[in-house]
Amino acid sequence: xxxxxxxxxASRFGESVSDLILGERSILFKAEKDAFHEALSLLxxxxxxxxxxxxxxxxxxxxxxxVVYHLWSHARKERATQKVRIPRESPAIDSVVDLWPGAQIxxxxxxxxxxxxxxxxPDLSPLFLEDWKEIPxxxxxxxxxxxxxxxxxxDE
Amino acid sequence: MSKVLPQAIKSKADASANSLxxxxxxxxxxxxxxxxxxxxxxxxxRFGILAVSTPRHADVFIIAGYVTEKAVNRxxxxxxxxxxxxxxxxxxxCPMTGGMYWDSYSTVKRIDKYxxxxxxxxxxxxxxxxxxxxxxxxxNAIKKGFKGH
Ligand code: SF4
Numbered sequence: 277x278x279x280x281x282x283x284x285x286a287s288r289f290g291e292s293v294s295d296l297i298l299g300e301r302s303i304l305f306k307a308e309k310d311a312f313h314e315a316l317s318l319l320x321x322x323x324x325x326x327x328x329x330x331x332x333x334x335x336x337x338x339x340x341x342x343v344v345y346h347l348w349s350h351a352r353k354e355r356a357t358q359k360v361r362i363p364r365e366s367p368a369i370d371s372v373v374d375l376w377p378g379a380q381i382x383x384x385x386x387x388x389x390x391x392x393x394x395x396x397x398p399d400l401s402p403l404f405l406e407d408w409k410e411i412p413x414x415x416x417x418x419x420x421x422x423x424x425x426x427x428x429x430x431d432e
Numbered sequence: 433m434s435k436v437l438p439q440a441i442k443s444k445a446d447a448s449a450n451s452l453x454x455x456x457x458x459x460x461x462x463x464x465x466x467x468x469x470x471x472x473x474x475x476x477x478r479f480g481i482l483a484v485s486t487p488r489h490a491d492v493f494i495i496a497g498y499v500t501e502k503a504v505n506r507x508x509x510x511x512x513x514x515x516x517x518x519x520x521x522x523x524x525x526c527p528m529t530g531g532m533y534w535d536s537y538s539t540v541k542r543i544d545k546y547x548x549x550x551x552x553x554x555x556x557x558x559x560x561x562x563x564x565x566x567x568x569x570x571x572n573a574i575k576k577g578f579k580g581h
Contacts, residue, residue: 405538406502413537424535431541 278303278354281322289315302355312360313370316345320375323349324356327372330382332390336416339364341392345372362392371396389414448491448517449574450480452567455490457510460497461557462524468560469567479567487513492570497557498526501538504546511547519570519580521551523558531556548581 277298285293285305292311297304307315324347333342340361347356362369371394372379381403383394388403391412402408411418441447456463469476470483484490487510495507511520522543525531530541543549553566574580 404500404502406505410537418537420537421535423537428530428541431545 277301278352278356281319281354281356284318284322285315288318299355301353302357304357304359306359306361309360309362309369312358313372313375315358316347316372317375319347319356319358323351324354326350327376327379327382330372330379330386332386332392332414334364334390334414334416335361336364341367341390343369343386343392366393367391368393368395370394373397388412391415443575445575445577449571451482452480452492452519452571452574453482453484453490454492454494455484455487455510455514456494456496457503457507458496459499459503460524460526462495462497462526463557465555465557465560466494466496466523466563469563474560474564476567479571481567487511488515490514491518493518493520494523495520495527495543496523498524498531498533499540499543501540504540504543507543508546517580519550519574520547521553521566521570522549523553523555523563525554525556528552528554550578550580 277300279298281303282296282298285296289307289311292308293305293315295306326348328346328348331344331346333344335342341364343360343362345358347358349356360369367390369392371383373383373396380397380399383397384400384403386392387394387400388405389412394400410423413420441450456466468474487493493511493514499507511518522528526533526539527543530536530539533539534541540546551566551570553562555562
């Protein structure tokens with residue numbers, strides 16, 4: 277169990293890190309927005325050198341997005357997951373390309389599908405969608421079925 | 433499947449039907465069951481069918497699987513580059529109706545709204561036997577003078 281990681285996080289960030297869950301080979305926690313980048317940086321120095329993914333959860337009723345960073349340590353063979361909440365109104369968060377250059381493409385995707393701005397990411401141009409004029413399609417308030425009915429009406 | 437026996441080439445149509453060159457555009461999982469035809473299992477080469485790497489050499493355009501809004505623009509470009517006569521074969525329920533992605537925000541529902549389609553093969557994905565049946569039907573139609581588009 278990655279107890280040493282939990283201890284290092286608690287001593288460095290105190291209250292800014294919460295809801296810590298330790299598993300056999302994994303650690304999962306929430307970080308405050310002002311501490312999230314430093315916490316990731318600490319995880320990287322502690323051996324989590326691989327960023328597997330950056331994903332997003334839309335908590336529409338709470339007015340927040342949750343950005344989730346999935347890390348892996350080849351040396352420790354352990355997984356670390358860090359969550360950070362940001363407001364749903366004009367959502368923005370610092371990019372982590374300075375820590376993991378590979379974050380670029382994950383953030384670009386999250387930007388396209390949820391509309392989150394990743395400050396410092398060099399290229400947030402559209403990735404999968406072409407000529408998209410609606411709100412980002414992975415947001416909970418995007419009504420897929422209504423969109424499909426309207427957009428492909430003529431095809432029926 | 434109807435039997436295809438070796439025959440002498442009698443006409444230009446016969447020659448075309450026995451030398452269909454295909455450009456494959458594998459948009460999705462619809463390709464999975466076409467693979468046995470490409471390999472030695474079902475061996476499409478015994479019908480004179482070759483996979484080519486550029487649309488400019490192709491007679492048949494196979495669209496295998498669901499088509500996204502982004503892919504459909506590429507499909508139109510590929511189609512436009514093919515010389516006539518050309519034939520289009522769409523594999524699977526997805527290019528016909530959107531299949532199980534019918535309510536997705538970026539999957540086109542009917543590929544024939546964008547380019548003409550000559551042959552639809554039903555299935556999710558279509559079985560190799562169905563694809564073989566379709567190929568033989570196409571060859572017979574071409575021998576009888578079907579010109580495609
Ligand atoms: S019809 Fe089925 S196999 Fe074919 S692309 Fe759609 S989901 Fe995949």
